[in-house]
Amino acid sequence: MNNLLIAERDRLVADLGLTSARWQVLETVGLQSAAVSAAQIARQLHISRQAVQRVLNDLAGQGLVALTADAGDKRAQLVSVTPEGSRMLLELDRRSEALRQKILQDDHGLVAGFLEHANHVAGQGGRDAEPHPTPRPDTAQPAAWPARAADAAMAVPARSFETVQGHILDSIRSGLLQSGDRLPAERELASNLGVGRSAVREALRSLEISGLLRFKRGVGGGAFLRESGSEGIETSIRSMLILGRLPLTDLLEVRASLLGQCARLGAQRGTEQDFAQMDRNIDELERCVRTFKDQVAAIVPATEFYRLAARSTHNRLMVLLVDAIADLVAEMLTELKHRPRLNSVTARREMVAAMRERRADDAARVIRSHSSDTNRLLLRSKRTFAQQP
Incomplete structure (x- = not known):
């Protein structure tokens, strides 16, 4: 609705060489009892001073406002409405009233319905709310600015x-x-x-x-x-861990529950192609465990297994959640220089075998037991996470 009203206002004043933004700033300057600075106008409109200054320069070029030096601040200018600007404001008032009447006579009642709903939300808990609440003086908008009607009703201007x-x-x-x-x-x-x-x-x-x-x-x-991905979820969880607003134990409990649910749903919905990918991943993990001396070389296939288990559920949200947590777990294991052991390979093979045979409870039990062992290790990384910048 805001965008539609802005477009309508732009159309109404196009022949005057104005835009909605110029209209709004000019009205705000006209409401002042004395010359003011761009910064003062910006604070009233809750937008940046630079944006207001650019509009004021345009209005000054049209002869609608006058910019004069501020004796108290050599870096700033004071703005006031010129006689031509005053005549323009009278014309804008006339057109604004015509716009308001057009809106109120809308056959579909869209705006009236919107304002009624906004007033209901603002006045919940009291039946005597006024239909058009009066804005506080420090947040009042120009009278002819209908595009901010929702803000006026809520008495909280959007940034x-x-x-x-x-x-x-x-x-x-x-x-x-x-x-x-x-x-x-x-x-x-x-x-x-x-x-x-x-x-x-x-x-x-x-x-x-x-x-x-x-x-x-x-x-x-x-x-x-961005194409759908888990980056936002991972970033939020990481920030909460670093700031201490999320206990690591909470994250690890959710991780164990998610992996158990992955095993359960994967046993019900997984395809042979899903299971074959998991088999290949386990083979790669076993190769890394047996042949690589690098302690962290096996972490990539170890955490990739959880992603594949999530994909076997064919549940997009499950994939996003597991991907986000898998990235964090991989980071913690790397910091701990933890090397997956052969028992990790054994547990994964048992899980996939149970999923193939559609033994959902057994598959969930195996992976949850293994996750609990891993979680005890990951708790040692809590201090490392908290020290990250």
């Missing part, structure tokens, strides 16, 4: 980078963005959403950390929607 995040997530949910697609450039996103590029960068970085985006440098680079 700029959250607006960018919401726009990207909506595009994914609607199918406009799919795995592998490249997002618009930072400048384009900032212009379309009326925010500063710093807000766009913050949103993109947050989505990258969550595992939703990946970045590519060079020609043809940019931000891309």
Whole structure:
């Protein structure tokens, strides 16, 4: 709805040489009782000072605002509305009222329904909530800014980078963005959403950390929607371990339960191709254990076995969870310089044999018993994890 209203406002003022962003900033300047700085306007609108300054420069070029030196701060300028700007504000008020009437007369009642729902959420627990709550003075928006109606109803304005995040997530949910697609450039996103590029960068970085985006440098680079993977889950778990917000025992308990469930579901759903891949993996693990002197050489096939067990369940979420935990376990085993033993090979062969014969309980029992032994070893890595930067 926010995007639709912004587009409608852009259409209404296109003949005046304005955009929604210029309209909003000009109105905010017009509401001030005295000349103010770009930083003060930015704080009121909850966007970056740089974004406001760029818009003010455009408005000054159109003769709608005047920029004067600030006697108290030589690095800053004060902005005020010119007589031409005042006449423009009167025209904007007229057009804004026409837009509001158009929205209220919407045959489908979309906006009225949205505001009713927003007010219901804001007023839960009290039946006498006003239909249009009055914003607090420090967060009040210009009266002619209907695109922020939801924020006014909730009395909690969204931060700029959250607006960018919401726009990207909506595009994914609607199918406009799919795995592998490249997002618009930072400048384009900032212009379309009326925010500063710093807000766009913050949103993109947050989505990258969550595992939703990946970045590519060079020609043809940019931000891309990541194909489904476990990176975001792994990053979150790792951060919680490092910060001490997740006990390692909790992670290891979940690991043992997941592997037991993998064995159980794999016994029910696994194919001969799944079991053959697990057999080859066990053969590689045994070769590494018997021939390599390097203590960590066998860790890769040892943890890869758990990934293959998860894939035999044909449950995508199970695969994501096990992949994320397998990466962390491999890291801990490497730090401990632990070398898998032949009993690891034996336990895996027993598990796969039970899965082939569809003995789900036996398969789960074998791997859970082996996981418990491994977990006791992994608990020694708790201190190592906590010391990571």
